[in-house]
Amino acid sequence: xxxxxxxxxxxxxxxxxxxxxxxxxxxxxxxxxxxxxxxxxxxxxxxxxxxxxxxxxxxxxxxxxxxxxxxxxxxxxxxxxxxxxxxxxxxxxxxxxxxxx
Numbered sequence: 001x002x003x004x005x006x007x008x009x010x011x012x013x014x015x016x017x018x019x020x021x022x023x024x025x026x027x028x029x030x031x032x033x034x035x036x037x038x039x040x041x042x043x044x045x046x047x048x049x050x051x052x053x054x055x056x057x058x059x060x061x062x063x064x065x066x067x068x069x070x071x072x073x074x075x076x077x078x079x080x081x082x083x084x085x086x087x088x089x090x091x092x093x094x095x096x097x098x099x100x101x
Contacts, residue, residue, distance in 0.1 A: 045072040
């Protein structure tokens with residue numbers, strides 16, 4: 001999707017976006033998510049759980065497990081429909097591909 005840039009004559013000009021992911025970027029697993037509205041902007045926070053190793057099965061399970069925030073992003077209301085659409089399209093692709101397995 002191209003980002004539009006206003007020029008001096010107030011005409012929108014399409015400027016291509018170059019998607020770049022740095023080589024050393026860490027990509028943790030997000031097992032939980034919280035969505036909030038903060039001052040009319042969506043805040044989406046992703047959490048990962050580091051499950052404790054429990055070798056002795058006779059020990060009681062932990063009383064709580066910590067979910068650590070691994071990323072938090074703000075999304076404007078104008079971009080939220082496209083964000084939801086992209087998630088839904090990819091989820092639908094996943095379902096159609098994996099339904100018969």
